[in-house]
Amino acid sequence: MSRINCPQCGTLDQVRSVPSIYESQTSTYAGTSTGYSSGVAYASGVGVIPSFGSSTVHTSGSSSSLLASHIAPPPPPRLAQPGGGCGLAVVLAFAAAWGVILLPYLFTSGDKDAGRNAAIMFTVLGGPFVFAAVMMLINRAKSRRQAREAFQSHSVVYPSFATAWSAAYLCLRCHVAYVPEGALATGASPAVPVHRFPDLVATTAARLRGEM
Template sequence: MSRIDCPQCGTLDQVSSVPSVYESQTSTYSGQSTGFSSGVGYARGVGPVSTFGRSTVYTSGSTSSRLADQIAPPPVPRLARPGGGCGLAILVAFVLGAAVIVLPALLTSNEPDALRSSLLVFGLLGGPFLIATVALTLKRAKERRRLRREFQEYSVVQPSLATAWSATYLCRRCHVAFLPEGALGLGGSAMAPVPAFRTLVETVARRLRGEA
C-alpha cells in the first residue's frame, strides 16, 4: 500500500495534500469599475444646477469555500493590541478639559483659599473622569500583559502546528484528513473527519513537541 493511501478506503485517486486542497479552494480578486453619476446641486446666486461626474471604485478581497475554512493553516503569530484606546483618549480629554477650566481661575485669583477652591472644582468636574482614566489604564496594562503572554505561548507551538498541517493529506471520497504512516518520523498515523481537522493537527503537533 502506498504511503499516502487513504487509511479508511485504501485508495489513492482522491487523496491530495492539505496545502494543495486549501490552495485550490481559495482565491483572491482585485479590480476596478468606472461609472457615471448625475444629479441636481445648488449654486449660490444661480439656483439648482445639473451635476454630472465620473467615479472609479476599486475592489479587492479573497474568497474561500467551507472546506478551505475547515482546513485553513494555523495563523501566523501576531501580537494583538488591547482595546479601549479610544475610550482612554476621551477620558484624558475630559480630564484635560477640566484642568483648562480650573487653571486660569487659579492663576488669576488672589484669594487665600483659591487653591482649595480650584481643587474642589477640579474634583467635581474632572474627578470621576480621572478615576475612570486610572482604572482603564490599569485594565489596559493587564490586558496587554495577557495578550503578550498568549502571543509568546502561541509563538512556541505555532511552528509545530504549521509542520503538522503541511504533512497532512485529505481523502475527498471519505472526507477524512490523515497523517500518513511514518510521516514526520513519528512512526504512526493519525486520522480524523474533516470537521475535526484542527484537533488532528493539534494532536500531531503535540507529538512533534514530545507532549503526547
C-alpha cells in the same frame, strides 16, 4: 500500497495533500469599478445646466470554499494590540478640560484660598475622570502583558502546528484527513472526518512536541 493511500478506502486516486487542496480552493481578488451619473444642476446667474459625475470603487479580499475553511492552516502568531485608546483619550480630555476651566478662577479670583478651593473643585469634578483614566491605564497594561504572553506561548507551539498541517493528507472520496505513515516521526494518525481536522493537527503537533 503507497504510504499515502487513504486508510479508509485504500485508494490513492482521490488523495491530495492538505496544503494543495487549500491553495486550490482559496482565491484572492482585487478590482476597480467606475460608475457614471448624469443630471441637472442650477447655477446662479446661469440657470439649469447639465451635470455629470463619476465614482470609482476599489475592492479586494479573499474567498474560500467550505472545505478550505475546515482545513485552513493554523494562524501564525501575531501580537494583539490592546484597545481602549480612544476611550482613554476622551477621559483624559475631560479631566484636562476641568483643569483648564478652573485655571482662570485660580489666578483671577483674588481669594487667598483660591488654590485650595480650585483643588477641591477639581477633585470633585475632575477626580472621577482621573480615576477612570488610571484604571484604564492599568487595564491596558494588563491587556498588553496578557497579549505578549499569548504571543510568546503561540510562537513556541506554532512550528509544530505548521509542520503537522503541512504533513496531512485528505481523501476527497471519503472526506477524511490523516497523517500517513512515514510523513512524520510521530507515525501515522487515524483518519478523522474533515470537520475534525483541527483536532488532528492539534494532536499531531502535541506529539511532535513530546507532550503525548
